[in-house]
Amino acid sequence: MLAVKELIVFYENAIAVNDLSLEVKQGQIVGVIGSNSAGKTTLMNTISGLILDMRLKERRKGGQRITVMGQVFFEGADISQTPAYERARAGIVLCRERHPIFPDSSVVENLKIAGYLRTRAQVRQGLEQAFALFPNLARWRRRKAGFLSGGEQQMLAIGMALMVGPKLLLLDEPLLGLSPAMQTQLVEAIKEVSSRTGVTLVIAEQFARPLLPWLDFAYVIENGMLTLTGPGPELMTNPEIKSAYFGV
Numbered sequence: 001m002l003a004v005k006e007l008i009v010f011y012e013n014a015i016a017v018n019d020l021s022l023e024v025k026q027g028q029i030v031g032v033i034g035s036n037s038a039g040k041t042t043l044m045n046t047i048s049g050l051i052l053d054m055r056l057k058e059r060r061k062g063g064q065r066i067t068v069m070g071q072v073f074f075e076g077a078d079i080s081q082t083p084a085y086e087r088a089r090a091g092i093v094l095c096r097e098r099h100p101i102f103p104d105s106s107v108v109e110n111l112k113i114a115g116y117l118r119t120r121a122q123v124r125q126g127l128e129q130a131f132a133l134f135p136n137l138a139r140w141r142r143r144k145a146g147f148l149s150g151g152e153q154q155m156l157a158i159g160m161a162l163m164v165g166p167k168l169l170l171l172d173e174p175l176l177g178l179s180p181a182m183q184t185q186l187v188e189a190i191k192e193v194s195s196r197t198g199v200t201l202v203i204a205e206q207f208a209r210p211l212l213p214w215l216d217f218a219y220v221i222e223n224g225m226l227t228l229t230g231p232g233p234e235l236m237t238n239p240e241i242k243s244a245y246f247g248v
């Protein structure tokens, strides 16, 4: 359903993504694994179209030059020049790094804000779905989001992204900053999202260990380039992965 072809992204003269191609099939959970600065966020922003907004903004203020080459295909159509809001409408939704939420609004309010473009029935359904997927959100529904734990805030961010009704959900480092126990809980929640909603998932992650066993396919990137690919469980046993990401 998604294909990225020979993508190259420059910030000024520095290359962030270097000739990267990948493919995602409907219903899959696909991982983009790489250390800090590998190019994960740049890739996610390019798939969601956010990079086009960033490029425009930089151009307007006479800032740095952002260059994007290559193509993004979604459901067979070339969307490389399609703006982010249209991609969102078409079903590509990005849950950005460090789960930005509205800390002074309640859990329910946050979810409703995320669903502002949807009908009342869709919002009701979306709330039910979020509370079924994330029981902690149901428990704290009237609580200010800023008082939730890091893991709960991440669940809320995913719940908010789901309110938009995505076909393709992009999660940028959902495990970032969470305790190992919380990471395990979040991985369980992500599996639930996949199996219950059928949404296709692309997950960028640095700390891939808890996630890897569940990835239908994983792309390992370093300095913007692909270094390894394969089904998650297969990569689990790869010695290079073990030394680079598991510290063994």
Ligand SMILES: Nc1ncnc2c1ncn2[C@@H]1O[C@H](COP(=O)(O)OP(=O)(O)O)[C@@H](O)[C@H]1O
Pocket (backbone or CB within 6 Å): 011, 015, 016, 034, 035, 036, 037, 038, 039, 040, 041, 042, 043
């Ligand atoms: N807005 C930006 N302006 C300039 N350089 C950037 C910008 N965003 C990212 N970079 C650079 O691009 C490279 C890839 O960054 P990023 O995509 O954020 O990687 P990751 O998400 O894997 O940490 C890094 O070298 C980073 O410094």
Ligand SMILES: [Mg+2]
Pocket (backbone or CB within 6 Å): 040, 041, 042, 097, 172, 173
């Ligand atoms: Mg990043």
